[in-house]
Amino acid sequence: MKKYLEYLRKALKDPVIAMLASMLIGAILIIMIKENPLRVYMILLKGAFGSIKDVAGTLLQATPIMISGAAACLAFKSGIFNIGIEGQLYIGGFAAAYLGFAYNLPPVLHTIVALIASMIAGMLWIFLPALFRAKYNTNEVVSTILLNYVAVLITSFLTINVFKIPGGWSETPPVAETACLPHLFSFSRLNLGFVIAVFVIVAMVLYFKKTKSGYECIATGSNYSYAEYGGILTKKVMMRVMLSSGAIAGLAGGIEALGVHRRFMEGFAPGFGFDGVTAALLAASNPIGTAITALFFGALRSGSLLMEVETNISREVITVIQAFIILFISVNIVIKKRKSKGGQK
Amino acid sequence: MIFEIINIALISAAIRTTTPIFLAGIGGTFTSKSGIFNVSLEGQMLISAFCAVVGTYFTGSSIIGVLCGIVSAIILSLLFALFVVSLRANPIVVGLAINIFASGATISIMKAVFATRGSLISSNIVGLPAIEIPFAWEILGEYSEIISGYTPFVYLSFIFLVIVMIIFYKTKLGLYISVVGEKEDAAIAQGINTVKIKYISSILCGFFCGIAGAHLSLGYMTMFTENMSSGRGFMSLAAIAFSNAHPLKLFLGCLVFGFSDTLAMRLQGFGIPSYLILAAPYIVTLLFLFLITYKNRPRIIKETLETMQKALAR
Numbered sequence: 187m188k189k190y191l192e193y194l195r196k197a198l199k200d201p202v203i204a205m206l207a208s209m210l211i212g213a214i215l216i217i218m219i220k221e222n223p224l225r226v227y228m229i230l231l232k233g234a235f236g237s238i239k240d241v242a243g244t245l246l247q248a249t250p251i252m253i254s255g256a257a258a259c260l261a262f263k264s265g266i267f268n269i270g271i272e273g274q275l276y277i278g279g280f281a282a283a284y285l286g287f288a289y290n291l292p293p294v295l296h297t298i299v300a301l302i303a304s305m306i307a308g309m310l311w312i313f314l315p316a317l318f319r320a321k322y323n324t325n326e327v328v329s330t331i332l333l334n335y336v337a338v339l340i341t342s343f344l345t346i347n348v349f350k351i352p353g354g355w356s357e358t359p360p361v362a363e364t365a366c367l368p369h370l371f372s373f374s375r376l377n378l379g380f381v382i383a384v385f386v387i388v389a390m391v392l393y394f395k396k397t398k399s400g401y402e403c404i405a406t407g408s409n410y411s412y413a414e415y416g417g418i419l420t421k422k423v424m425m426r427v428m429l430s431s432g433a434i435a436g437l438a439g440g441i442e443a444l445g446v447h448r449r450f451m452e453g454f455a456p457g458f459g460f461d462g463v464t465a466a467l468l469a470a471s472n473p474i475g476t477a478i479t480a481l482f483f484g485a486l487r488s489g490s491l492l493m494e495v496e497t498n499i500s501r502e503v504i505t506v507i508q509a510f511i512i513l514f515i516s517v518n519i520v521i522k523k524r525k526s527k528g529g530q531k
Numbered sequence: 532m533i534f535e536i537i538n539i540a541l542i543s544a545a546i547r548t549t550t551p552i553f554l555a556g557i558g559g560t561f562t563s564k565s566g567i568f569n570v571s572l573e574g575q576m577l578i579s580a581f582c583a584v585v586g587t588y589f590t591g592s593s594i595i596g597v598l599c600g601i602v603s604a605i606i607l608s609l610l611f612a613l614f615v616v617s618l619r620a621n622p623i624v625v626g627l628a629i630n631i632f633a634s635g636a637t638i639s640i641m642k643a644v645f646a647t648r649g650s651l652i653s654s655n656i657v658g659l660p661a662i663e664i665p666f667a668w669e670i671l672g673e674y675s676e677i678i679s680g681y682t683p684f685v686y687l688s689f690i691f692l693v694i695v696m697i698i699f700y701k702t703k704l705g706l707y708i709s710v711v712g713e714k715e716d717a718a719i720a721q722g723i724n725t726v727k728i729k730y731i732s733s734i735l736c737g738f739f740c741g742i743a744g745a746h747l748s749l750g751y752m753t754m755f756t757e758n759m760s761s762g763r764g765f766m767s768l769a770a771i772a773f774s775n776a777h778p779l780k781l782f783l784g785c786l787v788f789g790f791s792d793t794l795a796m797r798l799q800g801f802g803i804p805s806y807l808i809l810a811a812p813y814i815v816t817l818l819f820l821f822l823i824t825y826k827n828r829p830r831i832i833k834e835t836l837e838t839m840q841k842a843l844a845r
Contacts, residue, residue: 219643267623314821322825327570327623328769329820335762335813343806464631467624500642505635512628513610516620 194474201468201479204514212507221497233492234485242374246446248484249376250275250455252383253438254462255469255476256390261431262471263394265407266424270315270330271435272459273337274308278436279443280341281307283450284349286361286443296365301440308436309429311337316428320421326428334459342452349450357451367445379441383477386434390473403427435459461487464508468515483508541793543676549789550685551576551743551751556767556785557688557695558739560776561732564699566712569733570626571611572740573764574633579604579744581637584656584755585644593657593749600748601741607633608737609730616729630764638757651755658753659683659746682750684742691739695778706841708732740764762813769816773823784819791815 213223234244254271261268282304291299311333318324342356349358367378393400405413406423414420442455461483462476469475486508490501555572562569579600586592586599607629614625638648645651659682667679699705711718711728718725747763748755766788774780795803795811 215639219639269627314817318821318824324821324824325568325772327568328765328772329817331570331765332762332769332813332817332820336810336817339806339810339813343804343810347804347806460631463627467627498643500639500648502635502638502642505631506639509628509632509635512624512631513614513620516614516624516628517618 198475198478200470200515200518201475201511204468204511204518205482207514208507208510211510212503215503215506216499219499219503221499226493226497226499229493229496230486230489233489236492239373240488242371242376243488244481244485245380246374246376246484247487248481249380249383249445250438250442250458251461251465251480251483252477253386253441254435254459255465255480256383256386256462256473257431257434257438258463258466259390259469259471259473259476260393260403260427260434262466263407264403264423264427265410266319266428266431267327268312268330268428268431268435269327269463270312270333270337270459271431271438271462272457273330273334274311274432274435275439275442275455275459276334276337276341277311277439278304278308279439279454280344280450281436282365282440283358283361283443283447286365287349287359287449290362291364293364296362297367297444300361300365300444301437304436304440304443305433306436308439309433311436312428312432316425316432319428320425338453341450345450345452355451357447358449360449361444365444366448367441375446377441377445379445382437382441386437387473387477394473399423399426435462438462461508464512467512470515539674539676541797543680544796545786545790545793546677546685547681547751547789548792549785550688551747552763552767552770552788553782553785554684554688554691554743554746555740555764556770556781557691557778558736558743559767559771560695560699560778560781561708561735561739563771563776564705564712565708565729565732566715567615567729567733568622568626569611569736570623570768571607571629571764572736572767573760573762574626574630575604575607575611575737575740576744576747576764577630577637577758577760578607578633579741580748580759581641581744581755583745584651584748585640587657587749588653588655591655591657593659596657596749597659597742597745600745601738604741604744605734605737608733608740611737612730612733616726616733634758637755641755641757649757653754656749656753656755659750662686682746684746684750687742692778692782699778704728704731766812766816769820773820787819788812788816 209227213227216223216226233240235241254275257271257274258268282300285300285303286296289296312330315324315326315329315333318329319326345358346356350356351359369375369377370380394404402413402418402423405416405418406420410420438458439455442458443450447454462480465479465483466476468479486504487501490504493499494501555576558575559569559572582603583596583600587596590596611625611629614620615622641651642648661680661682664675664679667675671678699709707718707723707728708731710721711723711725715725718728743763744760747759767785770781770784770788774784792812795808799805799808
C-alpha cells in the first residue's frame with residue numbers, strides 16, 4: 187500500500203504544481219476580464235462536484251478523455267506523436283454509430299460489434315501516417331494533424347449529405363436500442379463506457395509493466411538506436427503502436443457515440459481527443475497520471491458549463507489554463523531528465 | 532465546362548489563397564533550418580490575425596493593426612524560443628501548448644471585449660487596400676487581373692521570397708542558421724552562438740507568421756473568425772517538410788495547395804458537397820507530404836556536407 191502511495195505521489199507532484207501555477211495565471215486573466223477569480227473557481231468547483239448529478243457529469247466528460255489519453259500514452263511512450271487522436275475519435279464514433287443504426291443484431295453482440303468497428307475505423311484512419319512513419323520517416327505530427335481536419339469534414343459530410351434524417355438536425359438516425367451502452371444511473375447519461383475507460387487504463391498499466399511488447403515500446407521510445415541494437419524490431423513496434431493507438435482512439439469515439447449521444451452528429455465530441463493528448467503530455471505518459479488528469483479535465487469541462495451561465499467568462503479560459511499547464515510541465519520533464527543523467531549536461 | 536472552371540479569376544484566386552500559407556511557410560523555414568521543429572506556426576498566425584483586427588478596430592488604421600499582429604506573433608515566438616531553446620523543452624509539446632493557448636485566448640478575449648462568439652465583423656475594421664499596378668490594364672487587358680489588384684502582402688510575399696533566398700544562400704546569418712540546424716556540434720566548435728541564432732530564427736519566424744495572420748484577417752478577409760487559421764499553419768509545415776525548407780520549392784508547394792483549394796471551391800458550383808470541397812486542400816497536402824518526403828530523404832545528407840564545406844572554407 188505504501189509503495190502505491192509513493193508511486194501516486196511521484197506521478198502527481200509535478201502536474202499538481204503546474205496546475206496550481208496555471209490556475210494563478212488563469213486568475214490574472216480572469217481579473218483582466220473584470221471578474222473575481224475566487225468566485226469563478228468556486229463556481230467551477232460547484233459545477234463539477236456540487237451534487238451527485240454533477241459528479242456523474244464530470245465522470246461522463248472524463249470518459250472519452252481517459253480513453254483517448256490512454257491512446258496518447260501508448261504512442262508517446264514509444265516516442266511517437268499521434269496528435270491525430272481527435273480525428274481517429276471522430277471516425278471511430280461515426281463507424282460505431284453507423285453499425286448501430288444501419289444493422290439489426292441481438293443486444294450485447296450489437297454493442298460489441300459496433301465498438302470493434304470503431305476500433306477498426308480508428309486503426310484505418312492512422313494506417314497511412316503509420317506506414318509512412320515506419321517506412322519512410324514521414325513526419326507523423328503533420329500527417330496526423332492534417333487528418334484531423336479531414337476526419338471532421340468527412341464525418342460531417344456523411345452525416346449531413348448521406349445519412350441525415352429528413353427535417354432533423356445535423357445528425358444521423360438514432361442508434362438501435364440493442365447497440366446502446368446502458369446508463370449506470372437514472373439521473374445521468376453516465377454509462378458503461380466509464381467502466382470500459384477504467385479497464386483501458388488498467389490494461390495500459392499492466393501492458394507497460396508486465397508484458398514484453400510493452401517493454402519494447404518503452405525501449406523504442408526512450409532510446410531508438412539502443413533498442414534497435416538490442417534486437418527490437420523498432421519499425422514493427424512503431425507500426426504496431428500507431429495502429430493500436432488509433433484503435434483505442436477510435437474506441438473513445440465509439441463509446442461517446444453509443445453511450446452519450448446514441449447517434450452521430452456534427453461536432454459531436456469537440457476537443458476530447460486533444461484533451462486526451464494534453465492529459466497524456468501532462469502525466470508524462472503515465473497511464474494512472476493520465477486518468478487522474480483526465481478526471482481533472484472532465485471536472486473543468488463540466489464545471490465550465492455552469493461558469494458560462496453564471497459569469498461573463500467563456501469556457502475557453504479553461505483552454506488557456508490547460509495551455510499553461512502543458513508549458514510548465516514541458517520544462518519539468520526536461521529538468522528531471524537532465525538530473526537523471528548525473529549532471530553530464 | 533473546363534473553361535468555366537479554369538480561367539483568369541481562378542489563377543488570381545489561387546494566388547490569394549496561397550499567400551497566407553506561403554508567408555507562414557517562410558517563417559517556418561527559419562526555425563526549420565535552425566533545427567527546430569516548430570508546430571506553433573498555426574497559433575502564431577491565429578493570434579496575429581486576432582490582434583490585427585483588434586488593432587484596427589480601436590485605431591481605425593490598418594497599418595497599426597498589422598503592427599499589432601506582428602508584435603503579438605513575435606511575443607508568442609519568443610515564448611516558444613524561451614521554452615524550447617533556453618529551457619530545452621520538447622518543441623512539439625511547447626508548440627501544441629502555444630496553439631491551444633492562441634485558440635483559447637482569442638476566443639475568450641473576443642467574448643470579453645466584444646461580447647460575441649464565432650465571428651467578429653464590424654465596420655470599424657479597416658482592411659488593407661487593394662493596389663492596382665499602374666498601366667497593368669493598358670498592357671495586359673483582361674489578363675491584368677493575374678498581376679494586379681491584390682492587397683499589399685500578396686506583392687510583398689514575392690519580394691520576401693527573394694529576400695529570404697538571399698538571406699539563406701548569400702549571407703553569413705543564413706549560413707549560420709543552416710549550420711546550427713544541420714550540425715550543431717560543428718557550429719559550437721566554430722564559435723557560433725547557437726542559442727542566439729535559434730532565437731533570431733524564432734523571432735523571424737514570428738515576424739512572418741505575424742504578417743501571415745494579419746494578411747488573413749485584414750487582407751484576405753476583413754474579419755476575425757474563431758480558429759480562422761484553420762490548419763494553414765500545418766499545411767505550411769507540410770510544405771516545409773517536403774521542400775526541405777528550400778524557399779522556392781516551398782513556394783511551389785504552397786501554390787499547389789492554394790490552387791487545389793481554389794479549384795475545389797469552384798467545383799462547389801457543380802453540385803459537389805461543400806464538406807468534401809473543404810477537405811480537399813488537406814487531402815492534397817497529405818498526398819504531397821507522403822509522396823515527396825521519401826524522395827527527398829537522401830538529399831539531406833548531401834546538403835549537410837555541402838554547407839559544412841562552405842562553412843569550413845570561410
